[in-house]
Amino acid sequence: MGRTTIADVAREAGVTKATVSHALSGNRPISEETRAKVLAAARKLDWAPSQSARALATRRANAIAVVLARDPQVIANDSFFPAFIAGVESVLAETETALVLQVVQGREAEERAYRTLARGRADGALLLDLRTDDWRVPFLDELALPTVLVGAYDQDSPFSCVRTDDAAPVRELIARLRAAGHTRIAHVSGPLDYVHSRARADAYIEAMGSDELLREGDFTAASGRDVTEELLALPDRPTAILYSNDTMAIAGLSLARSRGLAIPHDLAISGFDDDHLSAHLSPALTSVSSDPAARGRAAARLLQESILGAEPRTEIVDVNVVHFRESTGS
Amino acid sequence: MGRTTIADVAREAGVTKATVSHALSGNRPISEETRAKVLAAARKLDWAPSQSARALATRRANAIAVVLARDPQVIANDSFFPAFIAGVESVLAETETALVLQVVQGREAEERAYRTLARGRADGALLLDLRTDDWRVPFLDELALPTVLVGAYDQDSPFSCVRTDDAAPVRELIARLRAAGHTRIAHVSGPLDYVHSRARADAYIEAMGSDELLREGDFTAASGRDVTEELLALPDRPTAILYSNDTMAIAGLSLARSRGLAIPHDLAISGFDDDHLSAHLSPALTSVSSDPAARGRAAARLLQESILGAEPRTEIVDVNVVHFRESTGS
């Protein structure tokens, strides 16, 4: 934070602060001559506007926020998030907008975080991990903080939304397994209050016509293992299991093997999210990849729009693609 | 629509702005009675101080920055980063400090990012992925931006530093492999201008007494595969390979198998960073885990110290532990 201010630059260039400000922002016509003088002075004094002063004057933080309310353990295992952030940043960089990241635990901490953020730290927020009937949506609406929902929302929402079709890959997987002769196909979902878990589970139920072999996991390896154990103990055990992420799928695969089952001969297995290691396992894991970076870019663009006052709209980023690999006997 | 300000609260409480300010900050003695009045008024009006106004007045952003200059592809494959951030946040949360994240590409963009950050967006920075003779260290010193280096730095530095011992696990791995009869042990490093890659490679060279079987990778699966292919084509091929991350190790493992080698019988393999899936592979991958969250916590604490003016110091977070699994024939 240089001690030099806009006043120093104005003096150096022989103009007023207003002129310096406008010479840089281009907010009003400035003669080429004075603009050159101003830029020269700024460079000479190595000056650039103070972000905090500008934020106060414009009531704009030039920053957006992402609040993660997940368990750190789950964050660490998540391949979606880093790629998503990279996508967001690639858009923000164009407008010198910063990304404020906050990891919180507990609803109270999360509310406090959004409140503080809305008080001059950020101009908008990106909402991840949406839950059915998510309390954050009305809450942020009341805070009047421009927001973009990443993933579907089950209610009417005042916000823009980046969606993907979670159902299609599930249908595709089931169709393929059926074609290979499977009839006992199980699904290990994520927590069913997550909108995307629910969407996958619903697609599964619709395709199967029953939820008999649906089990709810929590995205951790431990739950993948436990739920798989339960499924394999059934009198008429499944011959295929669709997991809602790769971590659970791999844990399930390990367990099945340790029970003497051959994959995919005795049990077909598929995951979701296409972790970067999944293609390298043996057997390589069938999974669904979804281009998180593209979703990050779309979300950032929609948010910038909203901050500028645009009407909310929904953008479908449909990039889910099923990678059939050895674990389903491709 | 004027938002409610400290003036409104002052009026409501029948005191001045100064009193409100001090009642909240505790920066000067306030009678219990007036403090209660102020807090009641603040709650009634649902007021909390504006972050941007406060930042301008105190010349403190109450935020720290992390600038990632990596290729988005590499970020997405990295299990270190999310856990590290979670650790950082757990410390920042205690002091209402925000984390500003920036992903940039190219040195120019990185310099610009730090300049803007130092101009009122952040009070300090965390430096990751240190390189030998890293230009950012003198640069940030000149910007006078308090900084903490995560990982060793090879020069004299004006900054605090969180270090881990990268050499010890390498020595331990080599000792174990030797005990099992291996003599031709190769090492696939990360880019050798990264300080931690260099440290591991140096430890390897010292333990082996030679760099004949040292090869430089770039942490991607593709490089793991290619370098492995090269090593296996040697007239007197290695019987064990130590990789500097799990991604390369797994790619190498896949390649070796496809060449007809049995793991660990024909070739022992170990990785680094203990990706969350590595324990679930088959064979399970021997790897080195390092508690990134602990390093995040330590880094955040050191940075907060530095921002408050403390002398730089180095903290050793020594949590590297080697997990011997099937891939080395444990």
Next chain:
DNA sequence: GTGAAAGCGCTAACAT
């Protein structure tokens, strides 16, 4: 213990 007033460094009406 509390009040009054002067900034913090910038932007944006309002003038000219």
Next chain:
DNA sequence: ATGTTAGCGCTTTCAC
């Protein structure tokens, strides 16, 4: 096309 003048909402001397 440029200058003047108020703020933006808070913290922090300096008085009392």
